[in-house]
Amino acid sequence: MLARLASPRTGGLLALAVVIALLPLALTNKYFYDIAVLVGLNAIVCVGLNLLIGYAGQISLGHAGFFGLGAYGSAILASRYGWPPLAAMLTTTLAVAALAYLVGRPILRLKGHYLAMATLGLGVIIFMVITTEDKYTGGPDGIAVVPLSIGGFVLQGERIWYWVVGALLLVAVWLALNLIESPAGRALRALHSSEVGAEVVGINAAEHKVMAFVISAVFASVAGSLAAHYSGFVTPGKVAFLHSIELVTMVVFGGMASTFGAVVGAAVLTTLPQLLAAFEDYEMMLFGAVMMGTMIFMPRGVVPSLARLFQSRRQQPSSGEGSGT
Amino acid sequence: MKPMQSRNNFKRGLAAVAATFALIAGAAVAQEPIKIGSFLSVTGGAAFLGDPEQKTLELYVGKINAAGGVLGRKLQLVAYDSAGDAEKARTFTKRLIEQDKVDVIVGGSTTGETMAVIPLVEAAQIPFISLAGAVVIIEPVKKWVFKMPHTDRMACEKIFIDMQSRKFSKVALISGPGGFDKSMRGQCLDVAKKYGIDVIADETYGAGDTDMTAQLTKIKNTAGVQAVLNAGFGQGPAIVTKNYRQIGVTVPLYQSHGVASKDFIKLAGAAAEGVRLPAAALLVADSLPQSDPQRAVVVGYTKEYESHFKSEVSTFGGHAYDGLMIAVEAIKKAGSTDKAKVRDAIEGIRGFMGTAGVFNMSPTDHMGLDLSAFRMLEVKGGNWTLVK
CATH class of the missing domain: 3.40.50.2300 (Response regulator)
Incomplete structure (x- = not known):
């Protein structure tokens, strides 16, 4: 029973649920709720991206592209053409999944730097299309988005969004944890350790990589759609290369191959700039110092390093944490 | 410094x-x-x-x-x-x-x-x-x-009024990729008719382009262009201005208020001579006449x-x-x-x-x-x- 509780699939998920349920006690105004919602949305993207980077061992420097496609797809279909927001979100997600599949098949045959470059290129192309096609996207100045409505109910206000995003984050984490523990997840981890070795034991490397790529793109797209409806406005900044880097940094910071690491990474890197804003000119310096310090003293990322520290004597064969580097 | x-x-x-x-500390201020x-x-x-x-x-x-x-x-x-x-x-x-x-x-x-x-x-x-x-x-x-x-619409109007006073009616437009450029281009196209201005060429350049001679050559070869308007921001307009002189376009060049800083003159150098643009009085504070009500501010x-x-x-x-x-x-x-x-x-x-x-x-x-x-x-x- 205790072992079950300590495993990420039950204990970890339960802990996350408790945190989400109790957090509002500390959120004393709408601004804090706003930060919490942003953390949740980033965490959803990172949990997906972590499947690709942490488990399948493939890099993507273009995930802001998928996030942006989700955001702009919802924005354009729902705001410009008056589609019901949920239908717009669903259509966009399917389209992004199809795009990720079509693009993923050829580019995931590349490895290392070449794969990084191909995904970077994909992100840049999406960014350029969005900035240039100002007739549909509003160009560099961005586009306003209608609020998310389901049936006759309009989702507005930070508190409602907090619960929606919190619930979706739990679902995302639950899906990711189950995927990792499934045969497909084990195949992904095998791929990460040795692609040749994995193929020798009969794992279809190409198919699994594309699967991880499509799933992570879908997570990013859904988070993008939600972010667009939540903030009511999208600009190409969310699609830019820098945002892709931020997302990868969150995953690496929290700890690769750790789903809760991705959540922690998103939480820390989203709130840190807000905490440091009081230091004005020193903000970026302190931010850099925190990043460097973490990477020097916890090279595997925050969560795996801490988990090792606390459980150094306990063996966790079924745990996903810290197993695939 | x-x-x-x-x-x-x-x-x-x-x-x-x-x-x-x-x-x-929660120090209460009176x-x-x-x-x-x-x-x-x-x-x-x-x-x-x-x-x-x-x-x-x-x-x-x-x-x-x-x-x-x-x-x-x-x-x-x-x-x-x-x-x-x-x-x-x-x-x-x-x-x-x-x-x-x-x-x-x-x-x-x-x-x-x-x-x-x-x-x-x-x-x-x-x-x-x-x-x-x-x-x-x-x-x-x-x-x-x-x-x-x-x-940006006011900038377009100010430029078009100046063009009118110089009897120009056929104008070429060249603009960049940024939000400022795009918005101003749209506004200029919108109000051109009102001032009897005909935009007969409409060229664009990309972000980070270092040479605009291709677009400017096209404008140079468009028959009847009497003036060129560059709706742009940042480095682009300085390059446009340099290329403009290099390929020897002789009709007057107008820039937008987006380049109204000394940096533009520094970047474009001698090529900037004769360029006109609308800007706030702040840039020419010292040359405003004493009687100008805005001078003091x-x-x-x-x-x-x-x-x-x-x-x-x-x-x-x-x-x-x-x-x-x-x-x-x-x-x-x-x-x-x-x-x-x-x-x-x-x-x-x-x-x-x-x-x-x-x-x-x-x-x-x-x-x-x-x-x-x-x-x-x-x-x-x-x-x-x-x-x-």
Whole structure:
């Protein structure tokens, strides 16, 4: 029973649920709720991206592209053409999944730097299309988005969004944890350790990589759609290369191959700039110092390093944490 | 200049730390300060906007406090760096409203950032004075939103009027990829008809292009072009100007107010000679005639800014000056920081002389500037001169 509780699939998920349920006690105004919602949305993207980077061992420097496609797809279909927001979100997600599949098949045959470059290129192309096609996207100045409505109910206000995003984050984490523990997840981890070795034991490397790529793109797209409806406005900044880097940094910071690491990474890197804003000119310096310090003293990322520290004597064969580097 | 600067930064850092401690200690102040909230692109691609804006706000909040404050209360500036990111601008605005509980917001360096926060300030019912350019900010009129800079449409109109007076009617347009460029291109195409201007060529260049001879050659070979208008921002227009002379186009070249800074003349060098552009009087403060009613304001601001920061003024910092002064004026008139009263007072501002021109706000016009706010300038001898 205790072992079950300590495993990420039950204990970890339960802990996350408790945190989400109790957090509002500390959120004393709408601004804090706003930060919490942003953390949740980033965490959803990172949990997906972590499947690709942490488990399948493939890099993507273009995930802001998928996030942006989700955001702009919802924005354009729902705001410009008056589609019901949920239908717009669903259509966009399917389209992004199809795009990720079509693009993923050829580019995931590349490895290392070449794969990084191909995904970077994909992100840049999406960014350029969005900035240039100002007739549909509003160009560099961005586009306003209608609020998310389901049936006759309009989702507005930070508190409602907090619960929606919190619930979706739990679902995302639950899906990711189950995927990792499934045969497909084990195949992904095998791929990460040795692609040749994995193929020798009969794992279809190409198919699994594309699967991880499509799933992570879908997570990013859904988070993008939600972010667009939540903030009511999208600009190409969310699609830019820098945002892709931020997302990868969150995953690496929290700890690769750790789903809760991705959540922690998103939480820390989203709130840190807000905490440091009081230091004005020193903000970026302190931010850099925190990043460097973490990477020097916890090279595997925050969560795996801490988990090792606390459980150094306990063996966790079924745990996903810290197993695939 | 460098060590001065970093010392200032250090002091500001200390002040920030001290302010944090003061907050933690919960030190109660006898008289609550009036809080001016701001979010500006101090870093990132739009830093050339946000940096002079922030410096101006800090400088003048300090000056106003030294002179006794407003309504007997000190001003307190709460400024965040939104780095040109609309999402950050939105979060910081929420922070200004919910956490810092500011009385008025003066900020928003770019149009994207401004548009992203408009739903928030409208919902929170707090007066917001934007420092960004595009006309969409105030059209249609939003109850709580005002803006300081001239719009791009006014720049187009000013240029077209100058073209009319020189009997030009067939014009070529060349523009860049940025938000400013795109918005201005659209506005110019929109109002051209009204001034009897025919846009017979419409070329664009990309971000980071280092050579525009291809587009300019096309314009040169278009029959009947009498003048060329470059709607652009940043480096692009300087390159256009250089290429323009290199391939020997002889018809007059017009630039936009987006390049109205000394940097443009430095970058384009001798090629800038004879280029005309509309700009605020701030750039030619010293050559304004003594009788000009705007002279006192722009010369005063220029002296203050340049002696304090040892760098040249830009119109962008001027917008921040205008925004702060109008906010202060409105608070004085309202006699309190009651948000609805301050809003009404801003809307009631008439004949207010700022660096951008005379502001006459009204319920249908939340910018309040007219075409007289723009002066037509020409580059002569490596400097701006007023076109008579």
